[in-house]
Structure formats: C-alpha cells, structure tokens
Amino acid sequence: MATNGELPYEPHKTFDTILVLDFGSQYTHLITRRLRELNIYSEMLRCDQKLAELSWKPKGVILSGGPWSVYSADAPHVDPALFELNIPVLGICYGLQEIAWHHGKNVLAGEKREYGHATLKVERHSGKEAHIDRLFRGLEDDMEVWMSHGDKLSQLPPKFQTIATTTNAPFAGIAHESQEYYGIQFHPEVTHTPRGTQLLKNFAVDICKARQDWTMDKFVDKEIARIRALVGEKGQVIGAVSGGVDSTVAAKLMNEAIGDRFHAVMVDNGVLRLNEAKIVKDTLTKGLGINLTVVDASERFLGLLKGIKDDPEKKRKIIGNTFIEVFDETAKKIAAAAEGSSRAGKIEWLLQGTLYPDVIESISFKGPAVTIKSHHNVGGLPERMDLKLIEPLRELFKDEVRDLGRNLGIPEELVMRHPFPGPGLAIRILGEVTPEQVRIAREADDIFITEIRAAGLYNQISQAFAALLPVKAVGVMGDKRVHDQVIALRAVETTDFMTADWFPFDGQFLKRVSRRIVNEVQGVCRVVYDITSKPPGTIEME
Numbered sequence: 001m002a003t004n005g006e007l008p009y010e011p012h013k014t015f016d017t018i019l020v021l022d023f024g025s026q027y028t029h030l031i032t033r034r035l036r037e038l039n040i041y042s043e044m045l046r047c048d049q050k051l052a053e054l055s056w057k058p059k060g061v062i063l064s065g066g067p068w069s070v071y072s073a074d075a076p077h078v079d080p081a082l083f084e085l086n087i088p089v090l091g092i093c094y095g096l097q098e099i100a101w102h103h104g105k106n107v108l109a110g111e112k113r114e115y116g117h118a119t120l121k122v123e124r125h126s127g128k129e130a131h132i133d134r135l136f137r138g139l140e141d142d143m144e145v146w147m148s149h150g151d152k153l154s155q156l157p158p159k160f161q162t163i164a165t166t167t168n169a170p171f172a173g174i175a176h177e178s179q180e181y182y183g184i185q186f187h188p189e190v191t192h193t194p195r196g197t198q199l200l201k202n203f204a205v206d207i208c209k210a211r212q213d214w215t216m217d218k219f220v221d222k223e224i225a226r227i228r229a230l231v232g233e234k235g236q237v238i239g240a241v242s243g244g245v246d247s248t249v250a251a252k253l254m255n256e257a258i259g260d261r262f263h264a265v266m267v268d269n270g271v272l273r274l275n276e277a278k279i280v281k282d283t284l285t286k287g288l289g290i291n292l293t294v295v296d297a298s299e300r301f302l303g304l305l306k307g308i309k310d311d312p313e314k315k316r317k318i319i320g321n322t323f324i325e326v327f328d329e330t331a332k333k334i335a336a337a338a339e340g341s342s343r344a345g346k347i348e349w350l351l352q353g354t355l356y357p358d359v360i361e362s363i364s365f366k367g368p369a370v371t372i373k374s375h376h377n378v379g380g381l382p383e384r385m386d387l388k389l390i391e392p393l394r395e396l397f398k399d400e401v402r403d404l405g406r407n408l409g410i411p412e413e414l415v416m417r418h419p420f421p422g423p424g425l426a427i428r429i430l431g432e433v434t435p436e437q438v439r440i441a442r443e444a445d446d447i448f449i450t451e452i453r454a455a456g457l458y459n460q461i462s463q464a465f466a467a468l469l470p471v472k473a474v475g476v477m478g479d480k481r482v483h484d485q486v487i488a489l490r491a492v493e494t495t496d497f498m499t500a501d502w503f504p505f506d507g508q509f510l511k512r513v514s515r516r517i518v519n520e521v522q523g524v525c526r527v528v529y530d531i532t533s534k535p536p537g538t539i540e541m542e
C-alpha cells in the first residue's frame, strides 16, 4: 500500500477507542461496525500487535474469534502485555479461549461442536460479586445467542466465575473476580444474537467507560484541519471522481478544505449511464462548487472495446489502462495550466476514496502465513504518477461516508446512490460493446431505475441495473414478427456486497417495467428478471 508518507488522521487520539484484535474470524469487522453504530470509535488491528508500539491507549480491548485452537502449536496469541495494561478485556469465542489459556492452559477440544442458535442462561450474582454481572446487565435471563465453536474450557481459570451457560457450554460466559476481564463463547456481533449490540454497549460504555461521541460532524472539522495542514497554503490536489458516493464525498471534503486547489477529473469512458456525465458535471460544479473537469474520452474507449467479445477480463483491463492514461494526460494539462499561477504550487497530492473495509481487508489476520492484500481504488495510479496519497475516508465504513456526505450538505439523493462499477455498462453488456448496444443498455437501465424511484423502492435496494443479453428471441409486436435482444433486470439487497439476495418486486411492478422497456427501447423484445443470489452468482453479470 503506497501511502507515501501521508500523515494519517488518527481518530484514536481524539476519540475514546475500543481496540479490536483480529484472530481471523469472518465476523471481526462486525464488532467494529456495531461499536461505531453506537457512536463509539473502534479500530481493528492484528491479534499479534505489540501493544507497546501503540502511540495511544485504548479504553478497552476485544479479542475476536478465529479458526485456530489455542492449544495447538501454531495458534496465534495476544501480546501478554495486554494483561498488564489495566484496561478491560472482552474475549469472544477464540478470544474467550485465549483469555482462559493465558490464565490457566485449560482449553481442549469438546466432544460436540456447537454451530448456530443456542439459548443462553445468564447467572446473576449478589453482594460483593455483583459487579461481574455488568456484561449482562439489562439483558434477559434467557438470551438467544449464536455459537460457532468446537473447543471448550475444561475448567474455570483461577479467580474467574461463570456468568452464563448453555446446555452444551457450561462456561459460555466468564468474568474475572477483580480484573475487568470477560469472555463469552457466543458471537454478540452477528444479527443472530438479537441483543448482542446491547451486550457490546455494556462492555464499551459501562465497563470501559468509552464516550459515545464518534459523530461525523466532529470528524468533518478535524479532517478539514488535517487536510489543510497536510497540503499547506499552496499545495494542490488532483483526484478522479465518478459521481459515485465515495469519490463525491471525498471531493466535497477537499473542496471545503482547499477550495479550487483541488482538481477533480471525471472521465467519460463511453459506458456511463444515460446522461451521467452531464448530471455529474451539473451536480458537482453547480450544486457542490467542486472544481471539476470532465474529459470526454468515449470514442477512444469504445474504439478500443470494439471487437472484444469473449473475455470480460479484457474489457476490464482495457478500461482500467485507458482510464489511467486519460487521467495521467489530464493531470499533466492541469498541472501545466496551474504552473504560472502565483497563488498555487505544484500538484503533489492524489485524492483517493479508500474506505475502512479496504483497510481491514489489507490488515486482517488471515493465518500463520499472513497474506496482505494490496488494494487500489484506481488501480495503478499512485505508482505511476509519483504523487502522495490523501485518503480522507480510510477510517470510515460506507454508511459513515453517507453520513459525512449529509454533514457536508450533499443532497440525500446523491448520498444514497447505488454503487456503479468503474468499467460501467461494459460489464453489463454481455459480449461486444458497441455504441448501439450501449444505447440499448442505457435506455433500459434508465427506465428501470426511474420506475424503481417512482415506486419508492430505491433506498430499499442496494444495487439495481439493466443488463443486455446479446441473444435474439422471437416476439410479436404490432402483428409483426420481431427478432430482437433480451434485457435482464438485476436488483439486489445486501449489506456488504459479498453476499446478496435478489429483491422481491411485486408482479405489477415487473409488468410495468417490462412493458415500458419493450415498448420504448428499440431492439429489445423480451425482459427477464435475474433471480440468482450471490453466491453462486455475482452482482454484476461479467
């Protein structure tokens, strides 16, 4: 990851922070999500993070689940210094086993594995011991929880007490008598544990005393001040914007910080949605005051895409590489124009809309042979351009970016836009991309999205579009035989775009859309609705 010496904004220096140490569970990022939803700042680091190397002190630490068994030789372990910091610790699943192992080497393989729903019995204490019940305070005595484990504690570690049980796990919840160490065998971060967020709140707010003041209005001021300090009085920044949520919010933030010393570039690659370049130009320049150059490179892109029929990856590569070339050429022109200007200096910075899930992806603990996946929003740009990166959204989840956008005065309609992929309609037009195919896909897509908005469904759907299938079907229109192509509608609901389900439209809605597309879009005689979930399908068609 090329950060080229950028000074990151470090919210953990301003906001009370719960540190989540990742042992490789699929759900670790959800712990951070849930805490953020409670307006508590949380960050994730690898489980083997040396705590002395942190320049800040967390209010509390959560140890995540993970695929290993603590007793095996290659199992990862937390820095033992954790237990000398005198801060609260909550272990979840593997995390519970790790706390127990640290205190007494008392974990072994259970006879029965336990996956899925379980009913937890909370044990309450009285008198001197009542403080150990704080984790379950306000929760029911019988709680629905979700389990995913095979190992178990053979006995309580010294000075620990049981605070919850299930029929299969006699130590489903444990707490230390005098230190603020808690362990739970179930996963509070998943939605299958309905009261899980309350439990995390009990830990973070009541036990760790973390303030719930992580809000986007506070983030905005700090981030603007940081950008100004970073870029200086004269520094200039360039950035690619697509009209999508992430790049628009990042661009607006830059605009607030340094005005027109930020240069936004939008590339019309010929496979944008209907009127998209114009809409984005108007919204960003007139609406938001962003200094934007739109480069019409549509003929160049479509020329290169001509004849590419079989391999979708080729389309992606052509579009990606040409995008870099066009952006690079435009940057040089903007730099040359800026040259003689006295109030501004050189373009030294490149803005990127990297989000926290990309960062998590690159630091999560994937196994003893750790794979670090590099991420690039705009593949290849930083290396090629020798610019320093500014990534103002790198601490934020998508819904926080949307909130930030609202705070910056970006209209709701734009903030809630569905994501649109860089390769655009090219990966929604199966087979060869020609100007005629682009026209058909655009018009059909526009009708579908217009109808979705009119039905008030847009914000319930995570992503929707029309794809063009280059097969011909027979139809009858006005008593004449027609032989035309097929439009496939796709609409999905998802939270993380990793898995997705198709949206259950009612029949009347689909009827209306189908009728309009067949009647209004020349070259289409059938409309189908894609009812494939992800997996096994992907969201895009190519």
Ligand SMILES: Nc1ncnc2c1ncn2[C@@H]1O[C@H](COP(=O)(O)OP(=O)(O)OP(=O)(O)O)[C@@H](O)[C@H]1O
Pocket: 239, 240, 241, 242, 243, 244, 245, 246, 247, 248, 265, 266, 267, 268, 269, 353, 377, 378, 417, 418, 419, 420, 421, 422
């Ligand atoms: N047509 C384009 N012109 C300029 N930059 C683009 C274009 N398409 C994509 N990009 C760049 O690629 C980045 C990644 O695209 P991506 O679709 O992931 O994000 P986004 O468009 O900002 O937001 P969203 O996820 O809501 O679509 C964008 O942030 C933008 O910097």
Ligand SMILES: O=c1[nH]c(=O)c2[nH+]cn([C@@H]3O[C@H](COP(=O)(O)O)[C@@H](O)[C@H]3O)c2[nH]1
Pocket: 316, 419, 420, 421, 422, 423, 463, 497, 534, 537, 538, 539, 540, 541
């Ligand atoms: O900027 C992008 N460049 C791409 O090449 C690309 N491919 C898929 N997507 C988007 O990623 C999400 C998941 O898509 P898939 O299920 O098709 O992999 C969906 O939101 C897709 O729109 C892309 N976005």
Ligand SMILES: NC(=O)CC[C@H](N)C(=O)O
Pocket: 025, 064, 065, 066, 067, 068, 069, 070, 092, 093, 094, 095, 148, 149, 150, 151, 152
């Ligand atoms: N989900 C987990 O953290 C599992 C932990 C451990 N490997 C077990 O099976 O018990």
Ligand SMILES: [Mg+2]
Pocket: 242, 244, 245, 419, 420, 421, 422
């Ligand atoms: Mg996009």
